Every structure is written in structure tokens, then in C-alpha cells.
Amino acid sequence: MFSFYKQINSSLLLGAMLKFQEAAKCVRGSVTVSSCPESLIARRYVLLQKLGSGSFGTVYLVSDKKAKQGEELKVLKEICVGELNPNETVQASLEAQLLSKLDHPTIVKFHASFVEQDNFCIITEYCEGRDLDCKIQEYKEAGKTFPETQVTEWFIQLLLGVDYMHERRILHRDLKSKNIFLKNNLLKIGDFGVSRLLVGSCDLATTLAGTPHYMSPEALKHQGYDTKSDIWSLACILYEMCCLNHAFAGSSFLSVVLKIVEGSTPSLPATYPRELNAIMESMLNKSPSLRPSAIEILKLPYIDAQLQHLMCRYSEITLEDKNLNCQKEAAYIINAVQRKLHLQTLRALSEVQKMTPRERMRLRKVQAADEEAGKLKKLAEEKYEENNKRMQELRRGNFQQLTAGALHEFDAPAAEDLPASQPIPSLDLGTRESSVEDTIADLGDHDTATFKPSLM
Ligand code: ADP
Ligand code: MG
Numbered sequence: 240m241f242s243f244y245k246q247i248n249s250s251l252l253l254g255a256m257l258k259f260q261e262a263a264k265c266v267r268g269s270v271t272v273s274s275c276p277e278s279l280i281a282r283r284y285v286l287l288q289k290l291g292s293g294s295f296g297t298v299y300l301v302s303d304k305k306a307k308q309g310e311e312l313k314v315l316k317e318i319c320v321g322e323l324n325p326n327e328t329v330q331a332s333l334e335a336q337l338l339s340k341l342d343h344p345t346i347v348k349f350h351a352s353f354v355e356q357d358n359f360c361i362i363t364e365y366c367e368g369r370d371l372d373c374k375i376q377e378y379k380e381a382g383k384t385f386p387e388t389q390v391t392e393w394f395i396q397l398l399l400g401v402d403y404m405h406e407r408r409i410l411h412r413d414l415k416s417k418n419i420f421l422k423n424n425l426l427k428i429g430d431f432g433v434s435r436l437l438v439g440s441c442d443l444a445t446t447l448a449g450t451p452h453y454m455s456p457e458a459l460k461h462q463g464y465d466t467k468s469d470i471w472s473l474a475c476i477l478y479e480m481c482c483l484n485h486a487f488a489g490s491s492f493l494s495v496v497l498k499i500v501e502g503s504t505p506s507l508p509a510t511y512p513r514e515l516n517a518i519m520e521s522m523l524n525k526s527p528s529l530r531p532s533a534i535e536i537l538k539l540p541y542i543d544a545q546l547q548h549l550m551c552r553y554s555e556i557t558l559e560d561k562n563l564n565c566q567k568e569a570a571y572i573i574n575a576v577q578r579k580l581h582l583q584t585l586r587a588l589s590e591v592q593k594m595t596p597r598e599r600m601r602l603r604k605v606q607a608a609d610e611e612a613g614k615l616k617k618l619a620e621e622k623y624e625e626n627n628k629r630m631q632e633l634r635r636g637n638f639q640q641l642t643a644g645a646l647h648e649f650d651a652p653a654a655e656d657l658p659a660s661q662p663i664p665s666l667d668l669g670t671r672e673s674s675v676e677d678t679i680a681d682l683g684d685h686d687t688a689t690f691k692p693s694l695m
Contacts, residue, residue, distance in 0.1 A: 279304065281353050284315055284362065293417075293430075296358075300365060313350060316361040335361065341409070345400035347420055347429035363429065368421025370429075371476070375416055379483045387511060390480045391545045393426045394515075398542070400428040401473055402533035405466045412464060414472035415453045416479055451492055452485045456500045456525050467527035474522030477515075481507050486523070500525075514541035 279285060284301040291298050296318040302311045335352035342348070348364035368374070378385065385393075397419070404411060411418075411428065418430040451459065455471035458464050478486035486505045489495040504523045507516040518539065524530045536542055 280315065280355060281351075281360070284313070286315070287312075290314065301362070303362070312365045314363045314365045316363065317355075318359040318361065337409070341404065341407070343400055343403045344425065345396045345427055346403065347427045364422070364427070366420035366422040366427055366429070368424065370417050371419040371421065371426065371480075372416040374421060375479060375483050384483065385480055387515075390477070390511075391515065391542075392549060393480060394477050395537070395542065395546055395549060396426045397428065397473055397476065398533045398537050400426075401469060402537060404428075405469070405533055410464065410466060411469050411472075413453075414469055414476065415450060416476055417450075419476065451495050451499070452487060454499065455527065457527055459496055459500055465527065466532065467530045470522050470530045470533065471527075473533075474519050477519050477522075478505060478507065481511055481515075512541070514539075518542070 280301070283305045284303055287300045287302055289297060289299050296316060299315045299317070301313050301315045303313050304311075306313070332352065332354075335349070338349045339351065347366060350362040350364070352359065352361045354360070401411070401414075413430060414428070418428065420427045420429045453472040453475045455464075455468040458468050458471075475486040478484075485495075487495055487498040487502065489498055504520050507519060518531075518536060518541070522530050522536070531539075537546065
């Protein structure tokens with residue numbers, strides 16, 4: 240446990256330092272866009288108002304002069320990336336291109352990205368209802384709660400969005416109520432991959448600069464991040480929609496972290512259906528592999544029944560008035576759901592056959608990347624074992640030296656009689672441990688490679 244604290248503390252410090260650097264860059268960065276409110280940004284966007292500042296930069300409402308009538312309002316996110324080297328800029332642009340391919344009614348549309356005077360700018364869909372965190376605070380202050388039907392409806396929308404991205408092997412990595420937006424009372428997952436674009440190799444530190452409330456135990460312990468870590472965060476959002484409080488709350492960063500890593504699993508109040516509570520608890524299993532995936536949850540009888548009910552309701556509304564935008568979106572969701580269910584049965588047989596040569600090539604690349612990640616994981620595990628062995632040898636050697644000295648002075652018990660957890664004061668664990676971390680850091684940042692804890 241001691242080493243866990245040590246890991247958290249040093250990472251915290253690093254996180255705080257990074258945050259500070261980001262803030263310093265932001266001050267400089269935000270001047271670029273806001274200093275020229277009258278002029279066109281990227282030859283098409285006009286600044287309308289500042290919506291707020293987040294952990295990575297400033298967000299503005301803009302009008303797109305090249306958009307179709309009625310679709311002009313968009314959001315410009317100016318991200319302070321500082322001095323990205325050309326390679327990193329290319330990487331960020333490639334990732335942005337990938338994100339622009341995501342097209343789902345429950346995901347904030349990513350329109351474009353460009354570099355404007357040292358700033359990485361992202362243009363996304365505008366959600367007039369602001370974020371879910373604001374909505375939750377508003378309800379809390381008014382002493383209101385969301386009706387159960389509203390919660391399940393929103394939860395299903397989020398599941399559909401998460402499933403859509405996981406199917407495409409994209410992780411969100413920062414799911415929280417502040418990154419979920421409301422548009423015509425539909426939830427949309429936003430800030431997609433923005434953290435991913437920025438974290439680079441200092442993943443853990445950057446994440447710790449944000450809020451720990453939605454982070455999974457494995458992410459906090461630096462044991463790798465995968466789709467199931469997003470599922471954990473989604474459960475925290477579900478809890479928050481029901482209770483208007485964080486699932487894991489505490490007075491300090493560390494107390495929240497301890498609750499996540501070691502605390503018991505929270506439950507929903509008895510006023511919520513047993514089934515919903517059981518789903519949430521399964522999503523909060525400390526072991527990622529035991530958590531259900533988004534598609535598994537969507538297929539559970541309780542959720543499936545709500546989904547059918549929702550589809551009927553959406554189609555009723557759509558029949559009443561087909562012109563309203565929100566209903567168009569609702570229709571889109573029904574379509575997405577129907578397509579999804581249909582696809583499930585067809586997938587196994589025809590997926591590869593249906594692919595264009597380009598998609599097949601991408602699949603082969605993904606498979607190759609998987610293989611490489613597997614190899615790297617194996618390598619990291621071997622290195623870890625090797626270092627661990629060396630550390631134990633060192634510890635044994637040092638321990639014998641220590642006890643030999645102590646025997647002379649105090650007539651202390653023999654080494655074998657001491658409990659295994661006895662502290663070894665003079666052994667410089669820090670340097671041994673950093674060599675494990677260095678090994679892993681040298682291997683780079685790979686989603687699929689779950690590394691063993693370097694300090695636990
Ligand atoms: P954070 O780092 O807290 O996630 P962001 O930089 O994402 O903050 O957002 C800053 C502010 O801009 C927030 O108040 C958020 O609600 C608002 N905002 C961000 N994206 C959008 C959007 N697509 N539509 C409407 N408001 C947005
Ligand atoms: Mg955000």
C-alpha cells in the first residue's frame with residue numbers, strides 16, 4: 240500500500256506540474272483566437288461568444304460562414320498544445336481525422352481540426368443544452384431528481400454511443416458528466432479523444448491532473464486502460480444521474496482514489512429498479528474483465544425492454560411531427576438501434592466480405608497492431624519479471640547485510656524469522672522501481688497492452 244501512495248503522490252505532483260504548464264500555455268494560446276473577434280478564423284468561422292474554459296483550453300461558440308442555412312452554429316475548441324514537434328502534429332491531425340469519421344446521434348459531431356498559430360483547433364457540433372454536469376447541478380439546487388424513465392433513456396443513449404465507439408476500437412478515456420452534452424434533451428458524448436490527442440506519453444499524469452471521480456481502479460493503478468475502463472466511468476455517470484452525487488465521493492483526491500480502489504461498490508436507492516442497480520454494480524466490478532461490455536448491457540432483458548419501449552415512443556413522436564430537428568435525431572437513433580440489432584446477427588458471416596479493400600487493409604493493420612501490442616505486452620511482462628527478480632535478489636542481499644550487521648549489535652532474530660513485509664530501510668527501491676517504469680515508458684503508450692503494476 241505504501242508504494243501505491245508513493246505512486247499516486249509522485250504522479251499527482253507530475254500532474255499538477257503539467258496542469259500548471261498547460262495553464263501557462265493557455266494564457267498565451269487563448270490570445271490567438273479571441274484577439275481577433277472580427278476576423279475569420281480558418282477563412283470561415285466567426286467568433287460569437289466564449290462558452291467556457293476547460294482543462295485543455297478555451298471553448299467558443301462560432302458561426303460557420305460556409306455551413307448550410309440553419310447549421311451555422313458550431314463550437315471551436317482551442318487547445319493549448321504548446322510546441323508540438325512536427326511528428327506530434329501529424330499524429331494529432333491523423334487522430335483528428337479518425338474522430339471526424341465518427342457519425343452517431345449520441346456522439347458530438349467532430350467537424351474539422353486545424354492548427355492556427357501554434358494552437359490546435361477543433362470544430363464540433365454545438366449542444367445548446369450545455370453539459371450534463373450543469374444539468375445535474377441545476378436539478379440538485381432546485382431539489383429535483385430525474386424521473387426513472389429519463390435516467391434509463393439517457394443511459395441507453397450513452398450505451399449506444401459507447402458501443403458505437405468501442406466497436407471501432409476507439410476509447411473515450413475521459414467519460415464524465417462534464418463531457419456529456421445535451422441537445423434537444425438527447426445526450427451526446429463529447430470531448431471525444433481530445434484527451435487522447437493530448438496525453439501522448441504522459442497518460443497517467445495528465446489524467447490525474449483532471450478529476451479522479453470517474454476513473455477506474457486499473458486506470459488509477461496504471462494497470463492499463465481498455466473499453467472496460469470506459470464502462471466503469473459510464474456506471475459512475477449512471478449513479479450520478481440517479482443520485483445527483485458522485486458514486487465515489489470524498490473530501491480529498493486521495494480519499495476518492497482509495498474509495499475507488501479499495502471501497503465497497505455503491506448501490507442505487509431502493510426507489511430505482513433492482514435490475515438497473517444490478518447492471519450498475521456489475522459495471523463497477525473492480526476486475527475489468529468481469530464488467531459487461533456496452534453491447535452486452537444493451538442485450539440484457541431489462542434494457543432491451545426499455546429500448547423497445549423507447550423505439551415505440553420515438554416513432555410515435557416522429558409520426559406526430561416529422562419536421563422538428565430533435566425528432567429527426569430520435570428517428571436516427573431508432574435507425575441506429577435497428578441497424579445495430581440487425582447487424583448483430585449478420586456480422587459473423589458477412590462482415591469481412593462486405594468490406595471494401597481499404598477497410599480490409601485497415602482491419603489487417605488493426606490485427607497487426609494487436610499482434611504488436613501483444614508482443615510488447617509480453618516483453619513488458621518479461622522485463623517486469625526480470626526487474627522484480629533483480630529487485631528481490633538485491634533485497635535479499637541487502638537484507639542479509641543488514642541483518643548480519645544487526646546481529647552483531649543487537650542480537651536480532653535470524654532473517655528467516657522475520658515477516659516478509661518487514662521494511663528494508665536502506666534499500667533504494669526508488670531507483671529499482673523507476674527502471675521498471677522506464678522499461679514500460681520506453682515501450683511507448685499502447686492501449687491494448689496492460690502492464691503489470693510497477694509499484695504494487
Ligand atoms: P472540460 O475540460 O471541463 O471538459 P471543456 O473545455 O470541454 O471543459 O468545455 C468548457 C465549457 O464549454 C464547458 O462549460 C462546456 O459545457 C462548454 N462546451 C464544450 N463543448 C461544448 C459543445 N459542443 N456545446 C456546448 N457547450 C460546450
Ligand atoms: Mg470537456
